[in-house]
Amino acid sequence: MAARRIRVRGLVQGVGFRPHVWRLARALDIAGSVANDGEGVIIHVWGHPAALDSFQDRLRGEAPPLARIHTIETWPHDGPAPLGFTIAASAAGTVRTGIVPDAATCPACRAELFDPADRRQGYAFGNCTHCGPRLSIVSAIPYDRANTAMAAFPMCPDCAAEYANPADRRFHAQPTACPACGPRLWLEPAPDAGTDPLDAVAALLRVGGIVAVKGIGGFHLACDAANPHAVTELRRRKARDAKPFAMMARSVDEVGRYCQLDDTARALLLSPAAPIVLLPRWPDGPPLPDGLAPDQDHLGFMLPYTPVHHLLMARLHGPVVMTSGNRSDEPQVTTNEQARDRLAGLADAWLMHDRAILNRLDDSVVAATGGAPTILRRARGYAPAPLSLPPGFDGLPPTLAMGGELKATFCLLRQGQAILSQHIGDLENAAALDDYQAMVRLYRDLFDFTPEVIAVDAHPDYLSTTLGATLARECGARLVRVGHHHAHMAACLADAGIGLAKGGEGAFGLILDGLGLGIDGTLWGGEVLRGGYHGVTRAAHIAPVALPGGAAAMREPWRNLVAQLRHAFGDAWRHQAAPVLNQLPPDARVAVLERMLETGTNVPPCSSAGRLFDAVAAALGIHPMRIGHEAQAAMALEALARPHMASVRPYPVALGGGDSVVVGWLPLWEALLADLRAGEAPGLIAARFHMGFAEAVVAAAARQGAGAGSLVALSGGVMQNRIILDELQTRVRAMGGRPVTHQRVPANDGGLALGQAVLGALSTATGEGTGQPTS
Structure with a gap:
């Protein structure tokens, strides 16, 4: 017999990882225990060395679908072997593990929805360890039911038995519920007695009505996407003249009737993140109102990602608009009271439920037009999953980066990882600013995070900059002002896995956006930078x-x-x-x-x-x-x-x-x-x-030395233009360079905080100034 202590770090809590460990141990005749703690999962095992080797290999290779393992460390262990294998109670400790993103309904839970023999048939809040709400309902670490919005719903005996059974996929699924004990759904105004609320909503949508639908991260406003009068009326009520509406379809096949799909787009639509995916329209596809996406040749589609959506879409025969439940430019409403107040005059009815949304989450948006997907808005389904940073970023001081003014996000950086918040919005809006400040407090609490460095944009009038300066004074952190376009470049390099050794100081950045403050005090927005993490010059x-x-x-x-x-x-x-x-x-x-x-x-x-x-x-x-x-x-x-x-x-x-x-x-x-x-x-x-x-x-970059072997980072909001992004990549490759593009965070200001965090932490660790570009 051999004994080992195994530490697993990453997104390994609330995803069925302990039952996964339990099942592997039983299959390999291994004794021991597994427990959650503040650093992730700790495992103690006794068994034949070959069995322990197989156990460690399968820990990662067969991990649950929502788990994200970052590191597995192993040490020899002493002590007598226990009898059997047990799942121990959670232990306290320094919080270093993460909260997984909210995940779309898994196939098993979806099948139960429509199975007449299942006790959750037709139940709008079914979930398991492989799916359901996470960040949207959590208030504290550890991720236990008492620290979520589900604390208000004591489990019935049947749910409690599933929750306690390691062989069940609902073992320690904190949001688990059923019709006997969980949240309930209703419609306001109330439909006729005996009418199912979802049947009433479907009937309203079919006759051109507009319904506020409470989802995981906020309310949507829904209408029949094929009804031009309903689409026009929704625009009038929201005061939203032209911004494209997102749609929800029942299936990938239904999306394929209207838009061109490749394997990448299909995978995105069906992924646990279930984002809105921007897709090219079929020129001769079924007609849809021009008002859905004026002047655009792409449409934004998503699939149902909660049981409520699955049950509603099953009652309809075509796509529906699912746009954020708000007035134009305001944040999405999250509470029933807000919906009744702020959506009065916008909605004809309200589909409500009594599970609280503790944290607002907009739908994520991803473009999938040829090649790799491009994240345009990172929120539900992606945040707050940590991003592993390239080699060389270990040992940096804990850093909080405050992001920009528009498309605001913030970022926590420590121990080689970056935690980028969900998209919050434009801080000029008072409600978005309040939400931003609340989310900074929440993330600091969730991750037990005290910054030693606070990085802000160099623009002194950005609200995120002034808030960062105030917070730095309050907690005694060093304030670092980071150049806007340097932060874009650093975000792109870090996002693509370019570390300090690979990035060097000879990289180029083509940074194209609306505007940001330059080092000369003027406004920049079309820049060719040369350098790397430790500084850049304005080459063109x-x-x-x-x-x-x-x-x-x-x-x-x-x-x-x-x-x-x-x-x-x-x-x-x-x-x-x-x-x-x-x-x-x-x-x-x-x-x-x-x-x-x-x-x-x-x-x-x-x-x-x-x-x-x-x-x-x-x-x-x-x-x-x-x-x-x-x-x-x-x-x-x-x-x-x-x-x-x-x-x-x-x-x-x-x-x-x-x-x-x-x-x-x-x-x-x-x-x-x-x-x-x-x-x-x-x-x-x-x-x-x-x-x-x-x-x-590209010619300007070449004039300044970009050529064979050059790394060329492509960042800034203009990179959302797929023509420009593709043309730049083609030309960079033609001159022998290597184009570097964003992969996990937006190229727009939604990714700015990642670059600020890296530059702010590095400038403090190396004593090399403020992180601002130097001329």
Whole structure:
């Protein structure tokens, strides 16, 4: 007999890992015990050495579906062998284990829903250790029922027996419940006596009604996706002019009727994360209202991921809109009281339940258009799963990174792992700001986390920056201000597994976004950086152009069009711009803007890639006066260009400057305006612009030494444009470089906190400054 003590770290609590250990031990005739504690799972085993070796191999190889093992450590162990193998009570200790993300209904629980012989048939809250709510219902560690929203529902004898049986898949499934003891579902206003609430909801949806549906992480507003009147009315009530609506379909096959699917997309739809997946529409697919996704050639679909959704969709014969339950730009509501108040006037009825949502979770969004998936919003199904960092990041001080102002997230970093929060939203919204502060407190409590370093964006006016500075004073942490675009680059490198040794100081970063504060105090947004984790230089950039009206230029693309044309052509811009003058407002407003440019009044210069896209979109008549949501014009421009990409030549650009190459757009605007005069198709012009933009950025990097063997990180919100991302990768490979892209976190500001955390921790550990870029 041999004896071993085995420590397993990772996401190994609340996922059926202890029963997995118990079953393996019994199958291999091994004695001992397994228990949860603050570091993960601790196992003591006695058996034949060969059996123990097999046991260790199978621990990882046959782990439960939601488990994520990060490390397995083994030591010799002393003491007499016990009789049999037992599951011991949880032990206290320093919290180092994680909370797994909420997971979509597993096949076994789904089968029970529709099995007339099962006691959970038709029950809207069935789950097991392989699926169901996790982060959305937890309030503290350890992850036991008493520390979840299920504490309000004592188990009945049948559920208690399953919970106590290691051979049952509901062994220690903290949210387990059944119709006799668990949460209940109801509809407001109440339907006729004897009518099932789900039957009543389905009937309402079929006649064009709008229903608020309480899910795992918040409320949705649902309507029939094939009913143009219902879709239009939902937009009117939400005051959501054009932002695409997500839809839910019964099955992958139903999604495939409307959109093109590959193996990657199918796997994403069916995964435990069950995100919204952006998919290209079939040109000749079944008709759906244009109002679902105006100006877009992609649709966002997800599959049912809770028993409530499965039971509802089984009563319908087509997809439904499932958009966040909120008024435009507000966070999703989570409580029944909020829903009755905030969704009054939006919903015709409310499908409620009495299991509390303790932590708001939006639906995650993933693009799956050729190649690897791209995460656009990381929330339900992914957060708060820790991200393993590349080699070289062990031993760094515990660091809290506060993220940015928009698409806010924050990040905890320690012991070679990063825990990125779920998407919270735009901190300019008071409710989102409150939620952000509550989530920072929750994560610190859940992970028993006291930061020694707090990393913030270099912009002094970001709310996340001011909150970070206050928190640093309160807990005595060192405050590190991190350059916005350096953080994007670091996030991309770390996300892709590029460590300190591999990243070196010779990497390049093509960082393209709306804007962020540069080290020279101006606004940046189209940058070629050179360096790595320990510092970068600005090797090249887009020529700075005025932002007329500051924030107003982010909402009104015509302002950027005037600024770009005036920058390119000077006082002759009106003569040159004859083909696009009809896209501008009355001359009086243009004249005011010109005076602002002449006097330098509220016209900060900015090398923004995003504003250039807005200007080109405005030139083509795409939402020139005002956009209804961020990147609306750029998204429409991308969709317009896509059919023409295979057969166009790029627009020319100008590369000038000395030590730092400056990309100028005069040749591009000359060619674009000539095409407009010649009557070229707008889609062809849009495609030539995309090609010219990608070629210019890569050429600027090449001018500064990028080439064979170079690592080139591609980050920033513009990387959500799949045409640009693909074209940049193609061109980087063509010059012998290696493109590095985001894999687990968004390229937009939703991933910013990861880069801040890495740079802030490194700068403190090495004493190499603030983590800001250096010129």
